[in-house]
Amino acid sequence: MSNGASRSGSMRAADTDRIAVVQLLTDAAAQGRLEMREFEDRLKKAYAAQTFDELDRLSSDLPGIATTAPSIAPGQPAPSTLLLAIMSGFERRGRWNVPKRLTSVALFGGGVIDLRYADFTAADVEIHSYSIFGGQTILLPPELNVAVRGVGVMGAFDHVGGEGCPGAPHVTIRGFSLLGSVGIKRKKRKAQQ
Template identity: 40%
Template sequence: MSDLPAVPDPRDMRVSNDDRERVAKVLHDSMAEGRLTVGELEERLDQVYAAKTFGDLEPVTRDLPIGNQSRAVAMPQPAPSPVNRVGGRGTSSTAIAIMSGTDRKGLWTVPPTFTSVALMGGVEIDLTDARFEDAETTIQAFAVMGGIDIYVPEDITVQVNGTGFMGAFENRVQDQGQPRPGAALVKITGLAMMGGVEVKRRKPRKQKHKQIEE
């Protein structure tokens, strides 16, 4: 069974005063164009200002030719459900590179605490296809005269709290904040001393097109 919360129907979401005023303007314009009578306008305006949800507003302009590109009722689209990545046993708890390089990528399961150390070396941690033993994971990254690159997918929430000392602990992921419902949370902490830790998205792979000469 999935523990993900049910996605609410957009029609059940509450409308704001701006949403009501936007629909009211469409009705006034329709009356000016001769599409509605004064009586119909007053009747529909009563429905607009009494509306509580987007589902209440939708029928008010359904028979007016406003088109899909200029819909008065712009119902919010539900966010896509995050991939269920939680479950399984951790397959690796460390990644250590001393004057060398190592990586953790592909299909693997991250334990609740994962430690990475790069001492005059390089480490790559790719979470694109990873699963997580728990819903909340902590990655401890320590780079001393070395570098650690951490790649995260779009469907997990990331919080970065590392420190740089004569080095850089960089967060290039823009959605740092509160966990999204159902999404795995990854907290990245640690220290970059005369080295660097970088958290970023994996760029989509570009397909190579062969040029055919005639």
């Protein structure tokens, strides 16, 4: 968690500090050091943390994890991405870096965007989804804060309800579906085998 600069544990943490700890916890869960229930509990606490002390307590018992550098340094969002399915399909699953802006288009095709195991490189993310004679599914973990501003024209554009955890990334989903669908679902992570 430490970036080499001296800091007091009672100093207020920034969104980038919380995101860095979430990436460390995700690495620990992927390595089997945390069970899924404990991982999700620590995620909620990381997003709600206000100080460096609170963040340090969440990862201090994970040996060797703190030396793992995240694939994108905090404060440097992943580049904008376009997912395109024209009479074909796309899938974005598992560990991947969620950019600040993601655009997905399904034209006579389909796609899946799974954010449950993804690493967020920005606190605010915009997803623009367009389905024309096609379908997309966006899977969200329970802790994310989500706002949906899409519309279905002779098709469906789901609207999920409920708030996520305070301090968790905020995802805004915009777009439309024309004779197609954009399905948005909150789904828990699967327990490791």
